[in-house]
Every structure is written in C-alpha cells, then in structure tokens.
Amino acid sequence: MAQETFAFSSSALRSLRLQRELLEQEERRRALARESATRRLLPAATRPPLAPPRRPQYCRDPAVHNALYTGDLERVKSIFKDDATANMVLETVSEELVWSPEQGLWVLSPRKKQTSALRIAAARGYEDCARHLLLRGAEVDAVVGGRGPLHDAAAAPRPACARLLLDFGADPNLLSAEGTAPLHLCTAPDSLPCAELLLAHGARVNLGTRERQLTALHVAASRGLAAHVALYLRHGADPGRRSRQGETPLNAACAAAERPPEAPAYLQVAERLLDAGADPRAAGRKGHTPLHNACANGQHGLARLLLRHGADATVPNGAGDTPMDCALRAVPEYPQQRPERTIALLLQHGAGPVHPKVGGGGGGDGVVVGGCHAVSPPPRLARRRVLQMLRFCCGHPPALELVLNASERVPPADAWVGAVPPELWEVRGHHGGGGTHTHRGGLVPTAASCPCVSPPPGAPGLLRLGRAGGGAAAAPAAPGSLRPAPAPGRPLP
Template sequence: MAQETFAFTSSALRSLRLQRELLEQEDRRRALAREWATRRFLPASPRPPLPPARRPQYCRDPAVHNALYTGDLLRIQSIFKDEITTNLVMEMVSEELVWSPEQGLWVLSPHRQQTSALRIAAGRGFGDCARHLLLRGAEVDAVVGGRAPLHDSVAAPHPDCARLLLAFGADPNVLSAEGAAPLHLCAAPESLPCAELLLAHGARVNLGTRERQVTALHVAARQGLVAHTELYLHHGADPAHRTHQGETPLNAACAAAERPDDAERYYRVAELLLAAGADPGAAGRKDHTPLHNACANGQPRLARLLLHHGADATVPNCAGYTPMDCALHAVEEYRHQHPEETIALLLGHGAGPVHPKVGTKGGAVGGLGGSRPSVTHLFRQMLKFCCRYPPALELVLNAYDRIPPAEGWLGAVPPELWEEHPDFYASVVRMAGQPRRLQHLARCAVRRCLGTRCHAAIPKLALPPPLRCYLQLPLEGLIS
C-alpha cells in the first residue's frame, strides 16, 4: 500500500497550484491589514532603523504602459511578478511646445511624466489589476509623480479601488507632493462614497493642505457639494477654519456661486454652513465678506440668506467697495438674474450706492477718481454701472432725494435701450437736478430714520397698505 501513488491530472495540479497562490495572497493581505491596524490604533513605538533607500528603477516600455492603461490583467500578471517589478517607476516622455526666449520661437521640448503601475490601475478603476499588484508587493502609499494611488482612485472617483487600497493599509491622510490629502480631491458629486470611506478609515476632516491650508470643507463649499458639506459637518468639520488667505468655507461658497443653474446648490451649502455656526460677516481675501461675493455674483437669494443671519450691508472691503458697490458693478453682467432684487435687499438693510465714508482716506472707491472725490461724482460713476438696466437704475435713483445732472452718466445709455424705454429715460432727464416731490422726500426721511431696520419695520407700520408699499420703493417704470 505504501508503494502506491496517485496520478494527478493536469487540471487537478493546476487547481492545487491556484489554491496555494490564493492562500498565499490572502495571508499577505491579512498581514498588511494587521500592520495598518496596529499603526492606527496602538500607541507609537520606536521604529527600527529604515533600510537604505532603494534607487528607483524606470520602465519606459510602451507595451507595458499600454497593458496598464488598458487593464490587460493577463499581461499584467505575466509582467509584474515580484516586488521589484511592481514598484517600477513608469516614465512617459512626450514632446511639448515651449517658448524659447533665446531663439525667439516655439520649440519642441521633452516632457517627462512619472507614475506607478498601482497609480494607473487604481486611477482607472482596474480593481483586479490593482489587487494583483498589491499582492505582488506594490507599495500602497508610494508617492510617485506627485501622488499616491489613493489620490488617483478618489479623484477619478473609483470607490471600489479606494476600498481595496484602504483594506491593504493605505494611509487615508497621505499627502501628495503639493500637500493635498485624498479627502481634498473628493471634488465631484460622484466622489461621496470615497469621502465616506476615507472618513471611516480615519481621514482627518480638518486637515489643511500644506501651503494654503484648504480643508475638505473648503473644497466641498467651493464646488457646491451639498452632500459632502453635510457629511463633513457631521464628522466635526470646522466652518470657521480659515485658509492662508483668510477664506472661510462660506466665503468660498459665495465666491463660486456664479451661474444661475448652480444657485440652488450653493444656497443649500450656505444654509448648512450658517446652521453650523459660520460667521456671515467673516472677511476673507481682500476683506471680501460672503455678502460682497454674493452681490458681485448677482445672487439675490443668497444675499437674503446672509442678511437674515446678520451680515452687514454697509461694510467696505480693502478697496472701499461695499456690497452695494459690488451689486451695481454686476448689474450689466447678471441682468438676467434680477439684480434689482439684490439692490432692494441692500437698500432695505441700510445700504447706499456710495459709502458714507468714501474719500476720507484721500482716495476714490475702487479707484473711480482722484483724491477726495465728491459724493456726487462717485454717485454718477455708480449710476453708469446700472443705467443700462432700468429696474436697477430706478431703485438707485429713488434711494436719494435728488437726482444728479444727467449729462454726467446718461450718455452711457445706448440709443436702442432709450428707444425701448423712452418714457422711463425721459422722466429721468426731466427730473435730473430738480427737487423731488414732497411725498418722495417724506419717504426718504422715513427710510433714513429707520436705517438698517427698513426691511423689518416698514411692514409693521400702522399705515394703509398702499403707503407701506410706497415706502418699500416699488418699481413703477417712471421717476416722479
């Protein structure tokens, strides 16, 4: 009996060999996972001295690059068989046109781009290829060409590859060459599962980029990502965190809300940030507050939200511009977004087209004139920004008890617009430089007395409804 042997078929031998390989791969995966868990949860212990740095080896073979970029698993398995091959630096050389000052012309210059096999596989969602590379010894946190594989997988985004890398011990806070963590690259709505994975594996939600100190909440706010913003705030993100330039996430959201199609997303982001305690008056770059940015982008609903939470409608930025100045500058560009609503909101909160302190420092608002300009001169300059849009011009003119002479600004109105609104512009010319009606003067006096309380006090006045409406500067299409 001891002399007997069993004849294994080729298929049986192949099955046994595959089973042995799978067991070895699973043992390696578990060892890597245990090492990562130990590094994360146990107190730091003295580390043994690092081995001498291994000199990187490069692969410039287009056939190898093609196998990686197409996700050819069979070829990848035949090429990458050990730790040395899986950690080769993939280097691509392309020709780029660059300007040569010495020759005075554009010349072709070689441009080298480096990456790793694992970066390519993870960044393109080739999970089976990435798994093979990891099991063959690919360094999961190797920063090659400026990024680690986890950066590429979440930026793509490919949640399955991100989950695989994290299971093999990838550091969720690994920094790129530019100082960005993977969470900073979750900049698209589809990246929400990746952001959830990173936070579940220990990503620091308030970690800032190395140079600018931008957090993941800044990125989500700037991109108008409502679900990301809610997720980060739930995990303890700080809505008051400032970048190196002083920007808060609320500043970033209001500055990025430019297109009408995106208005709802940015409004909801701002709502979440304000509910979490964001300061509506936090001045960021160039002393721009969120209200300055909302008005400059022609966003009346966002401006209303900020004013409701206590934003100051009269505060100037470093150049002396108030939110009203920003709103008037934006009238022509955002005339289809009802800029008159923003102007009416600001007027109801005590704002005026010309800042009352203008000229006290020896300069004009935003460089609109010489030293110590008159308020009338600046008023005319501001009227030039809104004279092409009658509703905005009417509101601005009705905020004052006297209209300045028309020759200083009415020339900016194109003839075709004059023909479209002849009655309105004729009434402006007729009243320019003339005293207004007593009724209008009384309205100006009441609004001046109420100041910043106009929006809340006027609806509560014990007056007939037509008078209350008149005090709120309704649009009539004429100046009387």
C-alpha cells in the same frame, strides 16, 4: 523624427545633441548626489554591511502601458510577477520645443511623466489588477509622479479601488507633491462614497493643504457640494477654519457661486454652514465678507440668507466698498439674474445706493441716500461716485429705477444720460385735463419688459420706468435737455 519633420541645419543639430548630452549628465549627477546623501558617515569598524540599494526599474514599453490602461488582467499577471516589477516606474517621454536663453534658439527638451502600475489601475478602477499588484508587493503609499494610488482613486473617483487600498494599509492622510490629501481631491458629486471611506479609515477632516491651508470643507464649499459639506460637518469639520489668506468655507462658497444654474447648490451649502455656526460677518481676503461676494455675483438668494443670519449690509471691505457697491457693479455683468432684487434687499436692511462716504447733502452734486449722513467728501469726488453708480445701472432700467427712487436728490441727467443706450429712451405721456400730452424733457429709460421693484418703505417714488401705453419714440435730444420726469409734488434739483 525631428530630422524628418523640421529642416534643421547642421549647427542646430549639433546644438540639439549638446543639449541632450547636458541633460543626461545632469541626471547622472543628481543620481550620484542622491546615492551619496544616503550613506551613513560612520567609522569603518562600526559601519554595518551595506545592502545593495534597490534602484527603481524604469519602463517605457508601450505594451506594458497598454496592458495596464486596458485592464488586461492576464497580461498584467504575466508582466508583474514580483515586487521589483510591481514597483516599476512607468515613464512616458515627449519632446517639446523650449526656448534656450543660453543658445538663443528653440531646442527640443525631453519632458518625462512618471506613474506607477498601481496608480494606473486605481485611477482606472481595475480592482482585480490593483489586487494582483498589491499581492505581488506593490507599495501602497508609493508617491510616483507626485501622487499616490489613493490620490488617484479618490480623484477619479473609484470607491472600490479606494476601499481595496485602505484595506491594504494605505495612509488616508498622505500628502501629494502638491500638498493635498486624498480627501481634498473628492471634488465631484459622485465622490461622496470615497469621502465616506476615507473618513471611516481615519482621514483628518480639518487637515489643510500644505501651501494654502485649505481644508476639505473649503474645497467642498467652493464646489457647491452640499452632501460633502454635511458629511464633513458631521465628522467635526470646523466651519470657521480660515485658510492662509483668511478665507472661511462660507467665504469660499459665496465667492464661487457665479453661475445661475448652480445657485441652489451653493444656497444649500451656505445654509448648512450657517446652521453649523459659521460667521456671516467674517471678512476674508481683501476684507471681503460673504455678503460682498454674494452681491458681487448677483446672488439674491445667498444675500437674503446672509442678511437673515445677521450679515452687515453697510460694512466696507478693504477697498472701502460696501455690499451695495458690489451689487451695483454686478448689474451690467449679471442682468439676467435680476440684480434689482439684491439692491432692494440691501436697501431694506439699511444700505444706501451709494457708500455712506459719498452721502450727504450739498448742492446738486451730492446725494442723500438711505438716511446715511456722513462727513461729505469734496463735491467733485461725490459727484464722480454718484455718476459712476448711475452708469452701472443705466443699462438695466429696473435697477436704475430703484436707485433713483431711493435717492432724495438726483444729479442732473445730462451728466450721466450719455451712458444710456438710445433704445432705452421714450417720451412718457402724462394724462391730465381729459387729454394726453407730452411733457417736455420727460425722457426716462424704458425696456420692453422690466418688472419694477418697489423701493423700501418710506422712500417716495420718483420715477416709474417701463413701456408706457401710447408712448411715442423720441429723437435724441440735445445734451443738457434730458432730465427725469418729475413726479407730482417732487421738484427736480
């Protein structure tokens, strides 16, 4: 086929033949090495008679594959009549072009995928075919191609086949080549019956994967499977169990809650974990707490739940960022999730719009926020952090309004106003003396519809962002002339 598809030269064809011969030699060498490694090094007098090793049979016949994949029971019975055929290794070979550094050209390399007849029947849900194979001597825990039949039945999921395999003695804690047990593969909402079967037959609920040490509770929490989480907790799952990277199931749930439609499911997962004793302050990878992850994903409901259970709104992570920093960075990423609600929630629980390390007075470049007074950094660093905060919020007027209202001092607008889109500016009219006039420099961001969120108690209002009735559109002003409109009695810096 390769000669008909590609115009290879004679030298290229010789290289391909050489490559194939080398691969066949390597396979024969490995087979001999495996055979020699299994021999006992005993004296000849005491060496028992060696039974002829039963080598697995390999099958590449498409007719056999078709009978299994279609669930044709009659053809399966006619093909698999004994234990030798029931334990055949089914192979599919495809040739792919791979780069050979030794030869300096692309060569065709065979790629083999192996499976077993019992794996195919279990994954497809053909219970009758699976029962016939088991009665003919198919090994119920044979790991072929990296997985056992029970792994495929749990991942599919196929509860009837999983029950059949367990009744024939399948090991519910068998690890695949990737180091996962069948319980780790129950990742779909309809896999709950399989998870119940596995636990009823002795699956270890706190068994971790080989590499990352993730438990089934970690997996279910990261997928937003509230029913699975409740099931595992009833069977003794540890809500504080940490993975190799230090992540708890609560960390995993808050980090995975990225899409708004799935927010209710992750909220239920977090509620069940917290009710079971999960620590809302437990820091995982890079020092992220569940609150950091929830704020970074713009999940207001999760943040409120965590704060209600005692999460710290001011603790920094490994990079020195607080949950407020994460919430501000989420403003341009998740504007549809109304990030101003999360910012207001953090402010009400003692956080400031800027990390305390940036707080403190000192001229017009600093910002005093939330009553947090710490050792002030150099003015340039403080100014840079504050301006970065304002640029995060400038595209979302409700968040910008809330941040400015919570600040006692606002840096000059000409330092950050350049990041504001032109369509967000309008001239605000100020009513006074029986008439309306335009206040010079009173340019503030606005939007067609921006529900304003009130600042925390005690924070005086500085700006009110929104479409003002009768406000006229303003032409872009010269740099340095744009400053927020002052509220009565509140001088600008």
